[in-house]
Structures are given as structure tokens and as C-alpha cells.
Amino acid sequence: MATKAVRPKKRKIAVRGPGKTPIKLIVNGETHELLVEPRRTLLDALRKDLGLTGTKRACDEGTCGACTVLLDGKPIYACMALALECEGRSIETVEGLARNGKLHPIQAAFIEEDALQCGFCTPGQIMSVKALLDENPNPTLEDVKRAVSGNLCRCGAYPKIFKAALRAAELLRSGS
């Protein structure tokens, strides 16, 4: 290797932290101003700073999926993202699904199909299904399995989660 080196260049840079710094998060369409340290994860910002505890904290290391939220429409683990790096982007959590007291069809389908036991993984499962159905309104069983493959259900409710996702797709296609 080693041809010509990139000459390091010092320039005025905007350093934030390590103390609290103001950020704006757009959660479920609403802009929130908050003060967070750079080390604050998106998960802790949602739960502790904004009181949105629908997004669950379990492993806190990207190995369970309970904290799945949508970032610009894509499912991510909120425990492995820094809150200040999510500034200005659209964040969707399970709290944003119901409208005017009416459950979202995915939530309704999870209840209808009894797709949970302890329920702790459910918000994450629902957000993964939401990401799938937003992109593909007519998924196959395989598509559904893949979509929730990053959401661990220790109760083993998967067969019913799959059914609920397919049922939700039906409900959404029929516009109910």
C-alpha cells in the first residue's frame, strides 16, 4: 500500500458532550426537545427521558429484539443506537400505532390470534411486522418468518405471531 498519505488537517469541529447536550427527536410524528449525554441510547431516551415505555429493555446488547423501533421506516434495535445520532430522523414506536383510541390492525390481529404469552417481546414483534407490511402488503409465511427472525420470543409464541402477521396483512388490505 502506501502511496500518498492523506494529510491530517485540523479544523474547527463541533464537539458534543460528554455532558448533556440538547437534541430534537421526532417520535411518532411529534418533535421532542431533550437533553442527553452522547452515551444515551435511543432506547433509554425513549423510556427514561420521554416516558415511552412501550419499547422494552431486555438484553440491552442487540440479542433479543424487544427494543425494536422503526428509524425512517426501517426496523432497528434502539439499544444499539445513540439517541443523538437519531436526530432529525423519523422514529416510530409501538405507542404511535393506535389512532384515536382504536388499535392498529396489527395490534388487533395479535389479540385476535392470541399471539403472545408473557407479552414482553410483543411491542418489538409488532414493530417488525409493521416494517414488513409497510413495505410488502402481501407477504408470504416465509417473509413473515424472516421479518421477525430478529425478535426473540422465549415463550415460543411464533406460530401465532406468524398467523397474526398474516391476519394483519389481510386486515390492512381490506382497509379495516
Added chain:
Amino acid sequence: MRSFEHVNALNIQTTVALLSEPSTEAIAGGTDLLGELKARLRSPQRLVNLKTLSKLREIRYSPRVGLRLGALVTLAEIERHPVVQERFPILAQAASSAATPQLRHMGTIGGNLCQKPRCWYYRNKLFHCWLKGGDICFAEDGENKYHAILGADRCHAVHPSDLAPALIALDATVCVVGPEVEGEISLEELYTKPTERHRRMTILGPGELITEIRVPPPKKNARGVYLKAMERGSWSFALVSVAAQMSLEGERITDARIALGGVAAIPWRARESERLLVGQEFSEELAERAAEAAVAGAQPLRDNGYKVPLAKSLVKRALEISIRERSDM
């Protein structure tokens, strides 16, 4: 996670300067780094966010120069890209076999190639292992089910990337910049067995980073496959994986590149297998010999002996699929 300062990268030059400062780490997808920070394996005083380097997010393709992937392209973008699926199926297969949908939307290709090993002694702060600057490899006489069978010396961890073997089979190169270097090297050269003085699995030093991954256009009549053995159907690192890319003229093999994951501290190129294959007509017996050659010299530990027959079978199956079953995979 200890507190740190946070800076958004403005351009490559200032990023290199920032990353050359002590106690500074780069963050891209963050899925590996935050795990290390939470486990307090490292506690940098400053993170430099590479995600603001928007030029590094591009995927470009032309039939003449091949595929150019910016270091910040996510695994999900690779997995879903129509040209990758059509022209570089091994790469799409490797990307889609990694981690989970969520992690693939976060994790970048640059980060995937530079990720740290999953060895449980390395990941546990209580073990000051050799790779972290200590004196011994706890895996050598400890729990070593997931550890290396080939080429291990002081450290027995394996490189966990799925994309690295696939890209090595595709003869990829990477563009590296740093305070003292700027250039393009083969991906294979990026990896190094950790040594006494350089306890890392890549040659990258402070301030050095990957900016782009380049994959040459596929050879005529080339085809290949990425196979990955896992303990469960998804969300697992490879026990063993094999990427094989073969070119044929009629029945004769004109080119072969085979790289294994999960068996060594670096993505393991099976050169002897390749040498046996090139110039020959495919047969089951030949596949058998090539598979045998891939694990020649294996030195399994107490708990990972199963990787030897597993690697052999995967190589054989990869050859059969890429040569016999043509476009099935």
C-alpha cells in the same frame, strides 16, 4: 457505558486527523462498538461518527469496473440490491445470512469487515486475555467450542464476518486511508493473524479506515455459493462458512476461489483446494480431495473438533452446488 464526547465527521481528511488522536474510536453502524463499550472492553473519550460522510453510502456498478460499495453501505442495502443479487449472488447470500433484519439495517459493510471477534473470553471484561494485551489465551485450555481449528497461535478466536469470506472469494479490494497511507489493497491483505506486537485481526492502525470496497466484474461463466452452518436458523455467527466462486469452460474448471469463515483468526483462503481444482474436470472424487485439502493441518481444541468434518462437508457441498446445480442457489 462510560461517557464520551461525540463528533460528527465532516470529511475524510478531518476524520483521519480526529481518529489519530488518542482514546478516539470511529462509530458507524455501532452494533459492534456499542457492545464493546457497554461491556467496558474499551472506554474511549471521544467517538467520531462516520455516518455523516454521505459519500461513503453509495453503491455503484458498471459492467466494466464492477461493484463499488461505500464503507457505510448497510448489509440490508447489499442484500436487497438487484445488481448484487443478480451479478454477485454470493455476496447477497452472505449479507442476508448475517445477524438479523434489524442489525442488517444498522450494520455497515466497513464495520462488518472490521468487527471484533465473538470469543467469550475476549468479550468478557473479567478475562484479560492475550488479544486484549494479557498473557494467555483462556480459550486454549478453556471453553473453545466456537474457536479456531486452523492457523491459531497465541489467540484462538475466529474472525466472525460473513461478508469477508464472500468478498475474498469474489477477489475484492478495499480502499484504506490513514495518516500515513492511502491506497487500495486486496481484502485478503487487510487481515492478519494477531501478533505479539499487533494484537489485532486487521492491519489497520490508529486513524486508518476503510472507505470503499471494490468487487471486480464477475468472470465469464463464473458462479458460486455462500454456505453457512449455524446453531439455529438465523441470528447466529457461523460455526463454519464457505464461500466458493468457480469459473468453468465446458466441464473444465478454469478458476476457483474458496474462503472459509469461522475456522481461523482471519478469513481462511483454501489455496491448496483451489490449486487441486483448477484445470480439472469436476468429479465427486475431486471435490472430496479439495475438501480434504481445505482442512489440512487442522489442529482442533477440546470442544471444536466437529468443525473439521463440518468444514470439509461444506466445502464439498459448495463445490457441488456451484458447479453442478448451476443457478439453483
